[in-house]
Amino acid sequence: MSKIYKASGTQICFRLSDFLLSTTFMPHTPKKIDLSYKIPTEVSRVTSVIREAGFEAYLVGGCVRDMIMEIKPKDWDITTDAKPEQIQALFPETFYENDYGTVGVVSQTEDETLKVVEVTPYRTEGAYSDKRRPDSVSFHAKLPDDLMRRDFTVNAIAYDDSKGQQGRQSKKQPPI
Numbered sequence: 001m002s003k004i005y006k007a008s009g010t011q012i013c014f015r016l017s018d019f020l021l022s023t024t025f026m027p028h029t030p031k032k033i034d035l036s037y038k039i040p041t042e043v044s045r046v047t048s049v050i051r052e053a054g055f056e057a058y059l060v061g062g063c064v065r066d067m068i069m070e071i072k073p074k075d076w077d078i079t080t081d082a083k084p085e086q087i088q089a090l091f092p093e094t095f096y097e098n099d100y101g102t103v104g105v106v107s108q109t110e111d112e113t114l115k116v117v118e119v120t121p122y123r124t125e126g127a128y129s130d131k132r133r134p135d136s137v138s139f140h141a142k143l144p145d146d147l148m149r150r151d152f153t154v155n156a157i158a159y160d161d162s163k164g165q166q167g168r169q170s171k172k173q174p175p176i
Contacts, residue, residue, distance in 0.1 A: 038067050039059070039067075039161050040111070040114055042076075042107040042111075042114040042117065043059070043063075043076045043078075043114065043117055043161070044161060045107075046078060046105050046107075046117045047078060047161055047162065048162070049090050049091065050078070050080050050082060050087070050090060050119070051162060053082070053086075053090055055081050055082040055086070056081045056143065057078055057079075057080045057119075057160075057162075058078065058079050058158035058159060059076065059078055059158070059159045059160075059161055060078065060079045060146075060147075060150075060158045060159070061077045061150065061157065062074070062075070062077065063075065063076045063077055064157040064158070064159045065157060068157075072113070073113060074113055075113060075116075076113070076114065076117045076118070077117075077118045077119075077120065078117060078118070078119045078120070079119075079120055079121070079122055079143070079146055079158065080119060080120075080122065081121065081122055081142075081143075082119075082121060083101075083121055084096050084101050084102075084103050084121060084139075087105070087119050087121075088103055091105045091106075093105075093106040094106065099137065100120065100123070100134075100137055101120050101121045101123055101137060101139055102118050102119070102120045103118070103120070104116040104117075104118055104119075105117045105118075105119055121139040121141075122139065122141040122142060122143055122145065122146040123138060123139050123141050123145075123146055123149070124137070124140075124141045124146075124149055125137050125149050126138075143158055146158075
C-alpha cells in the first residue's frame, strides 16, 4: 500500500502498482514516473547500510525534486531516525562538523556529486532569530515532522528508494 505525507499543504502520492505521482503543486494530469533507476549505487549503498542497521532512510529534498524533474541532482541528501553518532558508526569515512546533525558520508568516486552523501537525522527546529538558521534542533522527530520543517514545499519530499514509494500519514487518505 502506498503512503502519503502531507507537509505545508502539499501532498505527494505514490501508488505502488505504477509509480503514479500526483501533487497539489503540479496541476496537470498525473505522470507515471519510476525514480529508482536514477539512484546511483553510491547513494543506494548509504540507504541500504542505514536500513540494514535497523533504521529508516529516505532520500529528501532537492535530489528527489530533481529526479522528478528529470534533472541530475547536484547533491544527495538522506534523512533517517538514526542519530549522528549512530550514522558515523556505520561508515568507514564520515565527517560531522555542524550543529544540525548532518553527517557527510564519503564515497570513493570520481563523480563530484557523489563524493559526499549528506545524512541528517529527522529533526524539528526552534525559532529562527537570525531568519536563516534555527536557534535549536531536536533529533526526536518522525519523518512527517522533519518534512514539515523543510523550507520549500517542493523540498518537503521523502522517497524510499528501497520500495519506490512514499508513506501515507493517514489511512483515511486514499491512494490516488
